[in-house]
Amino acid sequence: NAGVTQTPKFRVLKTGQSMTLLCAQDMNHEYMYWYRQDPGMGLRLIHYSVGEGTTAKGEVPDGYNVSRLKKQNFLLGLESAAPSQTSVYFCASSSTNYNQPQHFGDGTRLSIL
C-alpha cells in the first residue's frame, strides 16, 4: 500500500528559484495538508485542502502556494525560494471521519542556499 507519497525526497535550491513539491494519496481522502517541520518548532501547518478544487491557509502560508486540481494530489509551490524556507516538508491526508488519524508521507528535505 502506497498511502501518501511525496516527491522529491531531497532538493537543493538557490535563493530565488522556484519549485513544486508533489503529494499523492491513494486512500480517497478528502482532506490533505502541507506542514513544515523545523527543529524545536514541531509541525506547522502551511496550507490545507478539504476537497478537490479547494484550498485554505494554515499557520504559516506566506511564500507558498498550493493547488488541488485532482482529489489525490496536493501540490505545494515555492515561487521564489528563500533560505528561511529550508525545512522538512510533510504532506498528510485524512478522511472526513473525525475519529480517523492523519496519514503522513515520509517528507521532503529542502535546502535553500
Next chain:
Amino acid sequence: AQSVTQPDIHITVSEGASLELRCNYSYGATPYLFWYVQSPGQGLQLLLKYFSGDTLVQGIKGFEAEFKRSQSSFNLRKPSVHWSDAAEYFCAVGVVRGSYIPTFGRGTSLIVHP
C-alpha cells in the same frame, strides 16, 4: 482555539525503564487526542487515539495513554522501553472547526541508553 503543550523537549531513559511523556491541551470541549511517533527520516505514525469512552487507551508497540479531563492531560506511557523506541513523539489535538484541522505539540525527543 485549541493548543497542545509538550513540556519536555528531551527525555532520556535507560533501556528497560518505564516511560511517561507529558501532553497537556487547551480546549473547551472534549477533544480528539492522538499520539504519533516519528522515527529518523520518516513521517509520523499513529501510536494511539482517544475520542470517548474508556480513558485508558492502548496503542501499538506496547504504548498506552490516559485521558484525564480534570488535568487536561493525555500522557503517554510504556512500562519497559526498548532501544528501538528512540524517536520523536508528538501529541495532537483535533477538533471540528468547520473542518478537521489538528494541532500538534512541539514534540518530545526520546533518547534510550543501553
